[in-house]
Amino acid sequence: MVTIKQVSEKAGVSSATVSRVINNTGTVKEKTRELVMTAMAELGYRHNVVAASLASNKTHTIGYVVPELHGSFFGAMMGGTEQALRQAKKHMLIATGHSDAQIEKEQIDALLSRRCDALILHVEAVSDEYLVSLVHQGVELVVVNRFIGEIGDNCISLDNVKGGYLASRHLLDIGHTKIAYIAGSLFKADGKNRLTGHQQALADMGVEYTDKLTYEGNFQAKSGTEGIRALVARGAKFTAVACANDEMASGAMIALRELGRRVPEDVSVIGFDNVDFASYLSPGLTTIDYPVQKIGSMAAHWVLERVYGHTRHEYQHILSPRLILRGTTSSPE
Amino acid sequence: MVTIKQVSEKAGVSSATVSRVINNTGTVKEKTRELVMTAMAELGYRHNVVAASLASNKTHTIGYVVPELHGSFFGAMMGGTEQALRQAKKHMLIATGHSDAQIEKEQIDALLSRRCDALILHVEAVSDEYLVSLVHQGVELVVVNRFIGEIGDNCISLDNVKGGYLASRHLLDIGHTKIAYIAGSLFKADGKNRLTGHQQALADMGVEYTDKLTYEGNFQAKSGTEGIRALVARGAKFTAVACANDEMASGAMIALRELGRRVPEDVSVIGFDNVDFASYLSPGLTTIDYPVQKIGSMAAHWVLERVYGHTRHEYQHILSPRLILRGTTSSPE
DNA sequence: ATAAAAAATGAAGGCGCTTACAATTAGGGT
DNA sequence: ACCCTAATTGTAAGCGCCTTCATTTTTTAT
Numbered sequence: 001m002v003t004i005k006q007v008s009e010k011a012g013v014s015s016a017t018v019s020r021v022i023n024n025t026g027t028v029k030e031k032t033r034e035l036v037m038t039a040m041a042e043l044g045y046r047h048n049v050v051a052a053s054l055a056s057n058k059t060h061t062i063g064y065v066v067p068e069l070h071g072s073f074f075g076a077m078m079g080g081t082e083q084a085l086r087q088a089k090k091h092m093l094i095a096t097g098h099s100d101a102q103i104e105k106e107q108i109d110a111l112l113s114r115r116c117d118a119l120i121l122h123v124e125a126v127s128d129e130y131l132v133s134l135v136h137q138g139v140e141l142v143v144v145n146r147f148i149g150e151i152g153d154n155c156i157s158l159d160n161v162k163g164g165y166l167a168s169r170h171l172l173d174i175g176h177t178k179i180a181y182i183a184g185s186l187f188k189a190d191g192k193n194r195l196t197g198h199q200q201a202l203a204d205m206g207v208e209y210t211d212k213l214t215y216e217g218n219f220q221a222k223s224g225t226e227g228i229r230a231l232v233a234r235g236a237k238f239t240a241v242a243c244a245n246d247e248m249a250s251g252a253m254i255a256l257r258e259l260g261r262r263v264p265e266d267v268s269v270i271g272f273d274n275v276d277f278a279s280y281l282s283p284g285l286t287t288i289d290y291p292v293q294k295i296g297s298m299a300a301h302w303v304l305e306r307v308y309g310h311t312r313h314e315y316q317h318i319l320s321p322r323l324i325l326r327g328t329t330s331s332p333e
Numbered sequence: 334m335v336t337i338k339q340v341s342e343k344a345g346v347s348s349a350t351v352s353r354v355i356n357n358t359g360t361v362k363e364k365t366r367e368l369v370m371t372a373m374a375e376l377g378y379r380h381n382v383v384a385a386s387l388a389s390n391k392t393h394t395i396g397y398v399v400p401e402l403h404g405s406f407f408g409a410m411m412g413g414t415e416q417a418l419r420q421a422k423k424h425m426l427i428a429t430g431h432s433d434a435q436i437e438k439e440q441i442d443a444l445l446s447r448r449c450d451a452l453i454l455h456v457e458a459v460s461d462e463y464l465v466s467l468v469h470q471g472v473e474l475v476v477v478n479r480f481i482g483e484i485g486d487n488c489i490s491l492d493n494v495k496g497g498y499l500a501s502r503h504l505l506d507i508g509h510t511k512i513a514y515i516a517g518s519l520f521k522a523d524g525k526n527r528l529t530g531h532q533q534a535l536a537d538m539g540v541e542y543t544d545k546l547t548y549e550g551n552f553q554a555k556s557g558t559e560g561i562r563a564l565v566a567r568g569a570k571f572t573a574v575a576c577a578n579d580e581m582a583s584g585a586m587i588a589l590r591e592l593g594r595r596v597p598e599d600v601s602v603i604g605f606d607n608v609d610f611a612s613y614l615s616p617g618l619t620t621i622d623y624p625v626q627k628i629g630s631m632a633a634h635w636v637l638e639r640v641y642g643h644t645r646h647e648y649q650h651i652l653s654p655r656l657i658l659r660g661t662t663s664s665p666e
Numbered sequence: 667a668t669a670a671a672a673a674a675t676g677a678a679g680g681c682g683c684t685t686a687c688a689a690t691t692a693g694g695g696t
Numbered sequence: 697a698c699c700c701t702a703a704t705t706g707t708a709a710g711c712g713c714c715t716t717c718a719t720t721t722t723t724t725a726t
Binding site: 334336337338348349351352353355356358359362380381382383384385386387388389390 | 711712713714715722
């Protein structure tokens with residue numbers, strides 16, 4: 001292992017100088033810089049970031065906790081973050097929380113032990129208080145897709161209520177009144193908020209909300225299929241169904257097709273998230289765009305600006321969803 | 334920042350002993366262990382993994398390079414890896430190579446500078462020689478989804494030729510002879526190999542291969558759509574189309590539908606990868622299963638066994654694809 | 667009880683780099 | 697040529713932990 005020391009000897013300078021040229025800090029004469037550079041090249045020197053981190057107390061590493069790695073949602077989000085961080089030469093240490101408070105805490109702990117300069121957290125099981133206490137402890141963190149008033153500055157989220165509203169409002173606007181709703185897990189904030197938006201839209205348009213038309217799924221495609229079956233089994237009548245995410249919408253479409261109901265002629269379907277495959281379905285899925293990649297990059301910008309002091313990195317705390325019209329919704333007969 | 338030293342003083346032992354209880358190495362009496370534990374708890378001690386890494390020359394971190402983060406493919410793969418690594422308390426430092434040799438090298442370099450204990454690489458632009466030289470330099474790495482004979486032990490890949498063969502063979506078996514092929518980027522090994530498999534299947538069944546029926550896409554959905562249009566525009570006649578991945582298959586289905594050709598009645602479609610949304614399409618996409626998550630976990634096992642000396646972690650070097658029958662293929666009229 | 671073996675602990679020297687601070691050199695003005 | 701300031705470099709003390717080796721304590725065997 002070639003060290004800075006060996007380089008310094010070969011170049012005939014002190015190790016401090018070598019460190020300066022590596023980090024481009026302090027001042028060093030052009031001539032000695034070259035001396036050092038060639039010495040490094042000849043020796044095949046490789047900077048030891050671990051040692052540097054210990055000495056400087058900066059790891060240039062951001063810890064990232066997401067519930068899962070599979071699926072296209074988190075990849076898109078992390079992609080947004082990565083793109084922004086790569087230019088700043090920061091790296092991401094990734095961990096999964098599996099929507100389990102215990103695991104989430106362990107992972108956060110592990111990332112902190114690894115001395116990440118900041119954390120980006122998409123955690124769903126851990127309590128608000130826990131996150132608030134971390135912030136009060138001085139941990140630099142951004143919470144994504146979750147809003148906690150007390151640490152609002154550390155949150156970057158989508159207005160899920162508005163998204164839910166937009167979806168159902170669209171169905172109402174084109175004439176539907178009997179609208180079924182397949183909710184996401186209601187113990188998760190976004191699942192709950194999207195449902196709230198749905199209810200507000202109904203209220204705004206003077207349509208009464210009833211539990212009979214809603215089914216609580218778990219954000220997985222299969223639960224969309226089950227949702228439709230359950231609704232039909234309980235005799236619910238509807239001409240449209242709003243789903244809390246695209247996976248469930250796709251599951252719902254499968255069930256509807258099985259039942260011989262055409263989409264959108266017999267029943268309209270609207271999803272939520274606008275994941276990449278939404279446009280591959282046929283008809284293309286009308287949905288609510290969740291600017292997930294943007295959320296990822298906002299989180300990166302937050303970190304760059306707040307933790308590393310880079311300027312010119314703007315970010316917003318609350319992003320807005322918008323309606324994406326494709327082929328699964330139409331006016332009722 | 335509470336250090337091991339402070340803990341040792343509070344517990345009335347030496348720092349060496351504290352280190353022993355933290356790492357569970359050496360021997361330490363139960364009583365003193367408890368002493369140390371309570372001291373750590375009272376002081377709110379947090380182990381500094383960076384310092385530990387420097388001293389022990391082990392980071393317990395695996396560097397991971399993938400082309401992109403978005404899409405469902407790499408998330409699934411990394412998910413497989415993560416699951417296996419989490420139990421071993423290893424972490425993943427993730428970087429993207431963007432299929433660009435320059436970037437791929439930089440990222441590998443950065444991960445090495447961070448002293449990752451091992452690398453898992455899904456790189457597509459860098460040369461075989463480069464990877465071989467890394468291995469010869471003593472870098473512990475697994476190459477996934479790519480086979481390089483000279484370092485076959487370090488590779489974990491899918492038999493893409495066989496997959497391509499299986500797909501086209503299926504179409505041939507159910508009676509198709511006019512089979513169009515929408516290839517992936519041919520400068521990528523898997524794109525090329527899948528096409529080779531297609532050609533072998535044709536040859537085996539005595540059907541002549543012709544360039545006229547193949548179109549080179551780029552693995553993106555849009556190029557599937559364009560592929561169909563191009564094929565039709567050039568007057569190609571076919572009753573089935575095999576695609577080098579599911580995204581393109583989905584794009585192809587969209588184009589076929591536009592042209593008024595029913596799937597599978599008028600033309601059969603088969604994809605490759607079996608990504609998660611393949612079953613959401615309608616009809617469900619017949620495809621070749623790419624055990625991507627398994628590849629991810631194999632890579633983890635390789636690392637666990639070879640780098641960390643954990644036993645009982647079996648792994649294979651070449652995984653086999655298999656046919657997944659769903660609704661997009663049927664015999665021609 | 668006592669010697670020998672085993673278990674438990676402590677002392678101290680790094681791991682490779684950063685970073686005040688001190689020391690040296692170079693540049694400018696008169 | 698000489699003094700002052702600014703630009704360069706070197707010195708050395710850590711950063712917090714691991715780990716070998718020596719030392720002390722405990723256990724086992726006789």
